[in-house]
Amino acid sequence: xxxxxxxxxxxxxxxxxxxxxxxxxxxxxxxxxxxxxxxxxxxxxxxxxxxxxxxxxxxxxxxxxxxxxxxxxxxxxxxxxxxxxxxxxxxxxxxxxxxxxxxxxxxxxxxxxxxxxxxxxxxxxxxxxxxxxxxxxxxxxxxxxxxxxxxxxxxxxxxxxxxxxxxxxxxxxxxxxxxxxxxxxxxxxxxxxxxxxxxxxxxxxxxxxxxxxxxxxxxxxxxxxxxxxxxxxxxxxxxxxxxxxxxxxxxxxxxxxxxxxxxxxxxxxxxxxxxxxxxxxxxxxxxxxxxxxxxxxxxxxxxxxxxxxxxxxxxxxxxxxxxxxxxxxxxxxxxxxxxxxxxxxxxxxxxxxxxxxxxxxxxxxxxxxxxxxxxxxxxxxxxxxxxxxxxxxxxxxxxxxxxxxxxxxxxxxxxxxxxxxxxxxxxxxxxxxxxxxxxxxxxxxxxxxxxxxxxxxxxxxxxxxxxxxxxxxxxxxxxxxxxxxxxxxxxxxxxxxxxxxxxxxxxxxxxxxxxxxxxxxxxxxxxxxxxxxxxxxxxxxxxxxxxxxxxxxxxxxxxxxxxxxxxxx
Amino acid sequence: xxxxxxxxxxxxxxxxxxxxxxxxxxxxxxxxxxxxxxxxxxxxxxxxxxxxxxxxxxxxxxxxxxxxxxxxxxxxxxxxxxxxxxxxxxxxxxxxxxxxxxxxxxxxxxxxxxxxxxxxxxxxxxxxxxxxxxxxxxxxxxxxxxxxxxxxxxxxxxxxxxxxxxxxxxxxxxxxxxxxx
Numbered sequence: 145x146x147x148x149x150x151x152x153x154x155x156x157x158x159x160x161x162x163x164x165x166x167x168x169x170x171x172x173x174x175x176x177x178x179x180x181x182x183x184x185x186x187x188x189x190x191x192x193x194x195x196x197x198x199x200x201x202x203x204x205x206x207x208x209x210x211x212x213x214x215x216x217x218x219x220x221x222x223x224x225x226x227x228x229x230x231x232x233x234x235x236x237x238x239x240x241x242x243x244x245x246x247x248x249x250x251x252x253x254x255x256x257x258x259x260x261x262x263x264x265x266x267x268x269x270x271x272x273x274x275x276x277x278x279x280x281x282x283x284x285x286x287x288x289x290x291x292x293x294x295x296x297x298x299x300x301x302x303x304x305x306x307x308x309x310x311x312x313x314x315x316x317x318x319x320x321x322x323x324x325x326x327x328x329x330x331x332x333x334x335x336x337x338x339x340x341x342x343x344x345x346x347x348x349x350x351x352x353x354x355x356x357x358x359x360x361x362x363x364x365x366x367x368x369x370x371x372x373x374x375x376x377x378x379x380x381x382x383x384x385x386x387x388x389x390x391x392x393x394x395x396x397x398x399x400x401x402x403x404x405x406x407x408x409x410x411x412x413x414x415x416x417x418x419x420x421x422x423x424x425x426x427x428x429x430x431x432x433x434x435x436x437x438x439x440x441x442x443x444x445x446x447x448x449x450x451x452x453x454x455x456x457x458x459x460x461x462x463x464x465x466x467x468x469x470x471x472x473x474x475x476x477x478x479x480x481x482x483x484x485x486x487x488x489x490x491x492x493x494x495x496x497x498x499x500x501x502x503x504x505x506x507x508x509x510x511x512x513x514x515x516x517x518x519x520x521x522x523x524x525x526x527x528x529x530x531x532x533x534x535x536x537x538x539x540x541x542x543x544x545x546x547x548x549x550x551x552x553x554x555x556x557x558x559x560x561x562x563x564x565x566x567x568x569x570x571x572x573x574x575x576x577x578x579x580x581x582x583x584x585x586x587x588x589x590x591x592x593x594x595x596x597x598x599x600x601x602x603x604x605x606x607x608x609x610x611x612x613x614x615x616x617x618x619x620x621x622x623x624x625x626x627x628x629x630x631x632x633x634x635x636x637x638x639x640x641x642x643x644x645x646x647x648x649x650x651x652x653x654x655x656x657x658x659x660x661x662x663x664x665x666x667x668x669x670x671x672x673x674x675x676x677x678x679x680x681x682x683x684x685x686x687x688x689x690x691x692x693x694x695x696x697x698x699x700x701x702x703x704x705x706x707x708x709x710x711x712x713x
Numbered sequence: 714x715x716x717x718x719x720x721x722x723x724x725x726x727x728x729x730x731x732x733x734x735x736x737x738x739x740x741x742x743x744x745x746x747x748x749x750x751x752x753x754x755x756x757x758x759x760x761x762x763x764x765x766x767x768x769x770x771x772x773x774x775x776x777x778x779x780x781x782x783x784x785x786x787x788x789x790x791x792x793x794x795x796x797x798x799x800x801x802x803x804x805x806x807x808x809x810x811x812x813x814x815x816x817x818x819x820x821x822x823x824x825x826x827x828x829x830x831x832x833x834x835x836x837x838x839x840x841x842x843x844x845x846x847x848x849x850x851x852x853x854x855x856x857x858x859x860x861x862x863x864x865x866x867x868x869x870x871x872x873x874x875x876x877x878x879x880x881x882x883x884x885x886x887x888x889x890x891x892x893x894x
């Protein structure tokens with residue numbers, strides 16, 4: 145392939161196009177202007193979504209990446225723009241989301257001189273990125289972009305930062321794009337060790353009370369079929385982590401619910417009764433395990449993960465299997481003997497019955513005037529035939545939607561898991577809709593979280609992004625209030641919120657919406673929202689005393705489960 | 714701070730800018746203090762070697778090394794206890810010359826500690842000694858009666874006693890992986 149002499153800025157844009165980038169989420173500024181100038185010529189091939197704050201660009205790219213499986217691309221300027229992306233980078237790092245974030249940087253002769261809008265981007269971002277690199281010369285651009293895509297999207301995905309000095313953007317280079325296929329110091333897909341497969345298979349084949357814990361690794365590896373095959377062949381119940389939700393359909397007979405603090409009673413209780421835990425692409429987060437000293441001590445543990453550093457990090461495993469979840473499960477499934485664990489599976493019914501009676505029924509069919517979050521979530525899920533994409537913010541809205549939304553297919557939830565970023569949802573919903581325009585996107589948020597990135601309503605307006613926004617509005621920072629109610633003597637320190645008229649704000653952005661104050665109005669309002677072409681905002685008034693249960697208090701044993709404010713399981 | 718052992722962590726990396734920062738923040742996150750550090754080219758062209766000592770328990774050091782190895786430009790990382798490596802440090806001592814000359818024991822001292830004199834002038838003398846920390850420390854304590862003006866000890870350098878060269882094997886495996894593509 146012949147090389148062409150072009151400017152670094154054009155080399156960057158053409159490198160992104162060579163990697164089949166369709167969208168950039170970004171915001172222009174001084175140190176990145178040469179690239180935005182070139183983008184103007186390529187605007188038909190490479191669409192730019194102008195967000196209203198750089199943090200929104202990162203979350204939008206995350207939403208886009210999570211639903212599409214592609215790498216999200218962000219482009220912002222230097223200094224304050226670069227510091228505004230830190231939350232999104234940290235979030236993507238924790239939740240293994242492939243992102244490439246391009247930051248402008250002052251010209252290389254000015255580096256280190258405290259130049260206008262200079263900040264040490266590589267230094268700041270190293271702890272929260274998979275790779276962070278400063279490009280000081282136009283000749284490095286094609287190489288660095290190729291490497292960035294390879295690193296962000298392969299192995300355990302994660303965010304990559306490319307910090308491009310202004311003179312590298314304006315300088316000339318002989319452009320020739322070669323995708324990266326190999327990095328000596330990084331093997332994203334380690335070869336599977338047959339002895340590890342053998343050891344895992346023999347534990348599974350011998351187990352009498354096995355339990356699968358499925359995480360986002362299953363989704364990232366596109367291993368949903370292989371997961372179902374393992375579960376069905378060996379008759380093993382499955383619990384999903386928050387980010388693993390939708391890896392298995394909600395109505396699958398072997399699916400037993402979400403794990404962790406607000407997960408199903410059954411998956412938590414059975415964690416401490418099973419004889420074998422099979423953890424697939426999950427990392428034993430403390431919100432899943434509670435007290436590690438009382439977590440699954442009776443069980444043998446198989447840990448399947450692509451990231452070696454996850455083994456024995458939190459939970460000591462008996463067998464670790466390093467590799468891509470799909471490849472591992474394919475190899476494992478060949479060694480698994482059909483089995484039946486009817487008695488073990490039947491034993492889940494007791495937990496499930498208690499949960500239905502004590503938690504789910506009161507949540508979905510309350511005998512009171514004020515509305516619950518769970519009932520609103522379930523109604524909207526069902527109104528979309530349980531086949532829409534759920535985007536959440538963080539807090540009660542997140543836990544209620546994770547619990548009561550139902551899923552038919554994979555890649556149907558976008559939520560901030562590890563970092564728990566309030567304000568994540570609105571921009572993430574924008575990205576999710578852009579990534580999957582064919583699917584309905586329902587975004588559940590709280591009155592607190594939506595105001596953290598509220599300005600992205602402007603992005604929705606400008607690009608006509610059709611997201612359904614449901615504010616579960618209790619005029620409180622609900623999750624903090626819940627902890628105050630349960631653990632801080634009902635001292636509601638700084639959690640009540642005086643809120644604006646959200647539909648009025650939406651209207652100012654040309655976004656349709658309505659306020660729903662009573663249960664009687666809800667169905668019709670949901671119908672209008674889903675029938676409306678374009679974005680729609682529902683401001684649903686929720687019982688301020690609403691609390692998410694079941695709940696395992698932070699740091700407690702997984703079986704230490706509160707059914708409500710007064711009863712324990 | 715019980716059950717802490719001095720571990721020597723060796724890290725082999727590509728020659729990229731900013732790696733020291735990437736490594737040191739992993740120590741910081743786990744609140745491990747770096748006792749000594751040395752960085753140099755390794756025997757393998759283009760491969761840099763970091764030798765870091767830190768007090769830790771075994772579980773923490775295992776996790777730390779895996780976190781270091783996870784960084785993209787790191788080739789391999791290992792940890793060792795003192796019995797698994799041959800290691801050395803070098804120390805330099807700057808001592809007032811007049812005080813040394815007044816003392817009749819200077820020859821004994823140099824011989825006993827297997828030290829060397831690198832430079833002498835009217836004002837000061839620079840003595841060098843290599844060895845383990847306790848050995849360089851012992852000389853420092855003996856010299857302190859001459860009012861040591863400056864004392865510096867290098868980071869540890871270490872070579873494994875193992876007969877297997879893990880990094881060379883790793884690089885061969887990577888060549889094979891590349892060839893298969």
